[in-house]
Amino acid sequence: MKILVCISKTPDTTAKIAFVEGNTKFDENGVQWIINPYDEWYSLVKAIELKEKDPTTIIHLVTVGGADAEPIIRKALALGGDEAIRVNSISNDSFSVATSIAQVAKEGAYDLIFTGKETIDYNSSCIGSMVSAMLDLPFVSLATHLELNGTTATLKREIEGGEETCEAILPIVVSCQKGMAEQRIPNMRGIMAARTKPLKVIEPASIAASTTIKTFELPPAKSGVKLIDADKMDELVKLLKEEAKVI
Amino acid sequence: MVLIYIDQADQQIKKSTQEALSYGAAIAKQLGTTAEALLLGNVSDNLTALGNYGVTKVHHINNAQLNTFDAKVNATVVAHAAKKLNATVVVFAHNINGKAIAPAVAVKLQAGIVTGASSLPDTTNGFVVTKTVFSGKAFAAIQIETPIKVISLNQNSFGVHTQEATAIVEILDITVPAPSIKITSVDKIVGEIPLTEASLVVSGGRGLKGPENWGILLDLAKSLGASTACSRPVSDADWRPHHEHVGQTGIQIAPNLYIAIGISGAIQHLAGVNRSKTIVVINKDAEAPFFKAADYGVVGDAFEIVPALTAAIIKSKASA
Ligand SMILES: Cc1cc2nc3c(=O)[nH]c(=O)nc-3n(C[C@H](O)[C@H](O)[C@H](O)COP(=O)(O)OP(=O)(O)OC[C@H]3O[C@@H](n4cnc5c(N)ncnc54)[C@H](O)[C@@H]3O)c2cc1C
Numbered sequence: 001m002k003i004l005v006c007i008s009k010t011p012d013t014t015a016k017i018a019f020v021e022g023n024t025k026f027d028e029n030g031v032q033w034i035i036n037p038y039d040e041w042y043s044l045v046k047a048i049e050l051k052e053k054d055p056t057t058i059i060h061l062v063t064v065g066g067a068d069a070e071p072i073i074r075k076a077l078a079l080g081g082d083e084a085i086r087v088n089s090i091s092n093d094s095f096s097v098a099t100s101i102a103q104v105a106k107e108g109a110y111d112l113i114f115t116g117k118e119t120i121d122y123n124s125s126c127i128g129s130m131v132s133a134m135l136d137l138p139f140v141s142l143a144t145h146l147e148l149n150g151t152t153a154t155l156k157r158e159i160e161g162g163e164e165t166c167e168a169i170l171p172i173v174v175s176c177q178k179g180m181a182e183q184r185i186p187n188m189r190g191i192m193a194a195r196t197k198p199l200k201v202i203e204p205a206s207i208a209a210s211t212t213i214k215t216f217e218l219p220p221a222k223s224g225v226k227l228i229d230a231d232k233m234d235e236l237v238k239l240l241k242e243e244a245k246v247i
Numbered sequence: 248m249v250l251i252y253i254d255q256a257d258q259q260i261k262k263s264t265q266e267a268l269s270y271g272a273a274i275a276k277q278l279g280t281t282a283e284a285l286l287l288g289n290v291s292d293n294l295t296a297l298g299n300y301g302v303t304k305v306h307h308i309n310n311a312q313l314n315t316f317d318a319k320v321n322a323t324v325v326a327h328a329a330k331k332l333n334a335t336v337v338v339f340a341h342n343i344n345g346k347a348i349a350p351a352v353a354v355k356l357q358a359g360i361v362t363g364a365s366s367l368p369d370t371t372n373g374f375v376v377t378k379t380v381f382s383g384k385a386f387a388a389i390q391i392e393t394p395i396k397v398i399s400l401n402q403n404s405f406g407v408h409t410q411e412a413t414a415i416v417e418i419l420d421i422t423v424p425a426p427s428i429k430i431t432s433v434d435k436i437v438g439e440i441p442l443t444e445a446s447l448v449v450s451g452g453r454g455l456k457g458p459e460n461w462g463i464l465l466d467l468a469k470s471l472g473a474s475t476a477c478s479r480p481v482s483d484a485d486w487r488p489h490h491e492h493v494g495q496t497g498i499q500i501a502p503n504l505y506i507a508i509g510i511s512g513a514i515q516h517l518a519g520v521n522r523s524k525t526i527v528v529i530n531k532d533a534e535a536p537f538f539k540a541a542d543y544g545v546v547g548d549a550f551e552i553v554p555a556l557t558a559a560i561i562k563s564k565a566s567a
Contacts, residue, residue: 013495013515017384037496094350094360118346120495120518122380122387124362126350132319133351138427139318141347158490159343159433160261161441168428178496179489210359214375214388219521225528225538230547233559236527239543241563244525246504247447247471 001057001148003047004110005081006101006131008036009065009072010121019216026121026216033068035076038116038177045181046146047114048080054148058082060108064100066090070199077194078186084199092122093209098130100204105135111151111170117142117177128175138172144179249275250334251302252325253286254344258314260292262444263340265300269408270367270400271338272301277370278336284414285328287321288313298414300407306332306419312426319427322348326355327421334395341399342443349399359391362399382495382518402443403501404522442491445474448502450493450520452478454509454530454549458486463553464508470560476500478510494519509549512537529553 011017012032020027035044044061051057061084063073073084087100105113113135118125132139144163145156151170156163158177186194228236240247251271254261268284275282283304284297294305308324325348329337337352339345341363353360361376365386369375373390376398380387442448449468451461468475475491482492493500495515501522508529510516517540520526528541529552538544545552 011381013518017381019385041496095354098350098354120382123378123382124350125346126353126360126362129318129322129347129350130354133322133354137319139322139347139351140428141318142343154431159435160256160443161439162433162435162490164430164434165432166428166430178492208392210353210357210391210393211361212390212392214390216380217377217386217388219384219386222540222542225541225544227544227546230545230552231555233545233552233555234562236543236545236556237559237563240504240525240527244504244542246525247560 001050001054001112002108002110003050003057003059003112003114004105004108005039005043005047005059005061006113006115006127007039007044007061007063007073007076008116008119009033009063009069010036010119013037013120017218023215023217024213033072035072036116036119038118040076040079041183042176042178042180043114043116044076044079044081045184046176047112048184049181050148051080060085060110062087062101062104064089064091064097064204073199074194075186077197077199078190079184080190081197083197086199086201087204088201089204091209092213093211094124094126094130095210096204096207098127098134099207101127102131102134103205104202105131112153113137113171113173115173115175117175125175128173132173135173138168140166140168140172141175142177143174144177146174146180248280248332248334249278249282249336249338250329250332251282251284251338252345253284254340254342255286255288255290256316258290260290261340261342263342263402265407266402266405267338267340267400268297268300268302270405271336273367273405273408274336274338275301277367280335283332285325285419287324288315294416295413298412299409301410301412302414305414305416307416308419308421308423310423312423315430316344317426317428318347318351320424322351322355323424324421326352328419329356331419331421336396336398339397339399341401345399349397353397356395356397357393358395358397359393360397361389361391363401364398365401365404367405368398379522383499383521384518401501401522403503436490440474442474442476442493442498442500445500446503447471447473448476448500448504448523449473449506449508450476450478450510451481451487451508452510453480460550461487463550463557467506467553467557467560470557470564473504478516507537508553510537511535512540
């Protein structure tokens with residue numbers, strides 16, 4: 001069993017969101033970087049769980065990014081995984097990122113390709129779907145559960161108002177979310193081991209971006225909360241009806 | 248031509264499709280072209296009535312295999328149809344199935360894509376789509392560079408716009424590839440509006456102290472006809488089911504009304520609800536960060552306020 005886990009570097013969930021250079025660039029000043037939570041808590045830990053069940057499993061991590069993504073990929077290796085590949089390309093165009101990942105995936109002949117549900121910065125939720133199309137593989141999105149039986153995977157995925165169980169024959173692409181696995185914290189042994197795990201850097205194929213970010217904008221600030229006395233709920237109902245017009 | 252994907256489940260068109268149709272029709276108008284819809288599989292809805300949302304035609308691929316969703320199959324079929332019909336813009340709702348196939352369709356059409364669009368594209372100089380980024384904390388205006396464009400629309404960001412019109416229904420013949428997955432069971436929570444489609448949501452946090460206290464929240468939800476949600480620690484502690492967890496790591500929602508009860512308003516929680524039209528916060532701590540993101544606030548004990556609010560709603564409904 002060979003698993004490829006896609007790892008993305010994202011700003012910490014509490015990072016201050018601001019922009020520079022005429023609102024064309026995210027302000028990285030003072031930002032703490034983390035592994036995208038969906039990639040870490042769900043895809044990576046699920047892959048580790050599968051390896052714990054079947055120790056012959058090989059886990060590769062892939063990230064598309066500059067050298068500044070290496071601390072993140074080392075952190076991921078500290079949780080688990082056998083080796084990592086960094087495609088040396090800085091891009092926020094999903095198509096370019098997916099093309100790089102598909103290239104790695106094709107060469108590695110993986111049985112399972114995991115992505116997180118989305119990244120918490122660009123929230124595009126594109127990579128899994130794109131990679132599956134590029135490799136012509138089945139895609140199960142927003143998976144909350146996966147079990148393997150030989151080359152058959154049984155998965156649960158979120159649907160509106162419930163969940164659906166399905167079976168697919170490997171290889172497949174899966175986007176992972178809450179439910180797939182339980183968050184883990186790396187231990188000292190993992191951190192030490194991660195230092196010497198192979199991290200291969202490869203150059204991307206030249207890809208023309210299909211989209212370009214022009215500008216960023218912050219949402220208009222809320223005009224301020226209107227406080228209502230705890231004993232005046234009739235007034236709140238009236239405001240919701242007549243002012244906000246939502247009930 | 249602007250082609251809009253109709254999402255369906257259980258032989259019914261999903262509510263989010265109405266908004267996607269309205270949005271696609273508005274883009275078509277802006278570009279001086281027509282809006283047409285694409286349906287995979289069979290539904291019980293009246294298809295000619297989809298004209299009310301601004302589409303002139305509904306292309307129907309009436310193959311029963313397509314009654315259930317298979318991302319690989321659906322993406323392949325939609326891409327073939329879009330090519331055959333010469334669509335220049337393909338629109339999806341940014342819902343569960345839209346997220347699963349829109350990017351794959353873009354790859355197959357060699358089209359640039361923007362997912363999670365929040366408003367109409369600016370077509371005065373190129374084709375620029377604004378989308379939410381950083382979990383609703385900012386917007387990005389993104390230029391699509393390719394001749395064909397794919398867009399998925401954030402739910403509850405454009406609204407449903409109707410007119411009196413009928414659409415022509417045409418059967419479209421597209422070869423359907425063999426299934427790539429086998430669906431073995433479907434579990435739906437019956438009688439509840441899915442959280443992502445709810446326009447009114449009542450949500451509870453750790454301030455409610457324990458699952459045994461949820462009755463007051465459920466009564467309030469019932470008086471409004473609202474769906475229920477919760478903060479992450481609440482679902483982590485199994486006070487409420489996991490599918491109610493909203494936030495950065497849960498479900499992202501944008502209802503018309505979000506009532507937060509005993510939730511502090513941590514940044515990760517706000518990331519899932521900050522696109523709600525109106526936010527009401529009930530919290531005993533006047534310093535709770537949630538008040539900064541709220542439209543209306545009540546400072547005080549939820550155990551007294553919530554039943555009083557429920558009573559006021561029932562009273563107001565009775566007199567209406
Ligand atoms: C990476 C990451 C991702 C996360 N993702 C999410 C997410 O998706 N969703 C999410 O919700 N959280 C998420 N969290 C957790 C988040 O940071 C907060 O810890 C969480 O939202 C707090 O939940 P709460 O507001 O219910 O509880 P608390 O923060 O404990 O707040 C309880 C509130 O109830 C009030 N209260 C107490 N008693 C009463 C009373 N009698 N009447 C009225 N008010 C009362 C208190 O004043 C307080 O404000 C995430 C955290 C991290 C680090």
